[in-house]
């Protein structure tokens with residue numbers, strides 16, 4: 254399916270690229286080295302309209318279509334995958350959920366702050382014993398008159414260290430399996446809601462990834478998001494959009510590494526000429542370019558289906574699967590083009606290689622994407 258970006262989408266791509274190069278590129282290596290969340294970027298991202306992309310205009314956002322959003326995530330990730338996932342988790346996993354499943358009161362209460370950067374969003378599904386099998390989650394939300402009382406633990410929550418608004422999945426009825434799961438909005442600072450120590454990770458090291466603990470945490474019953482018992486369905490819808498976002502992140506990481514490899518190949522001289530003149534290097538460059546173009550086409554296809562209100566879960570799973578594995582391949586080749594220096598922190602491809610790996614894991618591993626895709630054909 255050929256895609257002709259609209260003038261607005263081209264403008265989004267160009268302006269996010271300019272913003273990322275000016276505001277994010279200068280700190281990308283440092284936040285990685287120091288495992289430091291880039292808190293100073295939150296206001297800048299908000300000012301550039303990048304925290305309200307999936308929030309309707311009437312609640313202070315930009316109300317972008319899914320393709321424009323994917324393009325923006327690609328551009329942020331091209332420079333820094335940490336910033337890419339900060340915005341992706343905030344947007345796809347939190348603001349989208351409230352904008353699509355929230356009551357009018359919830360939208361008015363939470364979305365303007367999430368668009369302005371006053372609050373950053375996060376999403377809590379995963380638990381120590383519920384990863385790929387998210388339906389086995391054990392956190393409970395027990396109704397007590399006009400409140401729910403939360404008990405349990407979440408792990409690996411992106412933006413956990415600084416987010417103010419969390420969309421949390423918990424079991425609120427005795428109904429078995431997915432039927433007992435509901436979604437809730439939980440605000441940071443509630444008594445009994447504790448943010449635990451962040452993980453130290455292989456890549457996206459500036460991204461804050463924390464466990465959350467709920468111990469008798471009381472939230473208003475009005476913070477139920479969507480119908481009681483609809484939580485798992487909401488989580489799967491969230492992930493349908495989120496997977497396109499992660500696929501876009503993977504394309505951005507690969508694109509950044511590819512550009513670095515092209516630049517280095519033209520500069521590095523061996524045997525009396527730039528290594529770009531060697532066919533072995535040209536083939537690496539050609540294979541990387543084809544891989545990225547194929548991945549981007551899958552992202553655009555999934556995002557375009559979503560923008561048009563068509564079913565897009567299958568297309569998102571395909572994009573996520575291909576792009577996650579593609580980014581690992583492409584960043585590995587980018588290191589190969591650089592030779593020894595590519596293996597050092599002196600060049601950005603080392604960081605890109607570490608960052609790429611997570612796109613094969615979060616929001617559903619590659620194995621889970623294969624299950625989703627195969628189920629579609631074999632049902």
Ligand SMILES: Cc1cc2nc3c(=O)[nH]c(=O)nc-3n(C[C@H](O)[C@H](O)[C@H](O)COP(=O)(O)OP(=O)(O)OC[C@H]3O[C@@H](n4cnc5c(N)ncnc54)[C@H](O)[C@@H]3O)c2cc1C
Nearest residue numbers: 376377378379384385409410411462614615616617618620
């Ligand atoms: C940096 C980071 C950020 C994250 N951010 C968030 C977040 O913001 N919110 C959130 O809720 N979660 C988040 N996660 C959790 C993430 O989505 C899970 O780690 C992921 O879904 C895999 O679950 P798991 O780690 O428990 O692996 P497991 O489910 O234990 O899987 C282990 C291995 O078994 C394979 N496997 C499992 N089941 C099957 C099957 N049925 N068929 C074939 N293979 C299978 C997996 O593919 C994998 O290879 C994050 C994780 C990380 C590392």
